[in-house]
Amino acid sequence: MDELVIIVGRDAQIGRLYVVLIINQYKRMVTITARQIHAEFAWQARFYDHIIRDAPSYHRIKHYIVNNPKNWTNDGFNKNG
Numbered sequence: 576m577d578e579l580v581i582i583v584g585r586d587a588q589i590g591r592l593y594v595v596l597i598i599n600q601y602k603r604m605v606t607i608t609a610r611q612i613h614a615e616f617a618w619q620a621r622f623y624d625h626i627i628r629d630a631p632s633y634h635r636i637k638h639y640i641v642n643n644p645k646n647w648t649n650d651g652f653n654k655n656g
Contacts, residue, residue, distance in 0.1 A: 598624055 602618065609616035627633045647653055 594626055 606616070606618075625636070627636060
């Protein structure tokens, strides 16, 4: 899967609640499954969920996700860089 797109209906408050519930349940099930198979797993520290609300925001974030790995060699967190 290249990306996950969730379209929120006309009622923004209800839509926002559904998105929060979907993300919460997804993270819950991933954590439970990882523990069941004894995977070395933890959610990334210093990470926050962000709901994309418009096309410009979507394109900016997608550009960052696609292009950011190219900067890894110069990243301060890269212990080999």
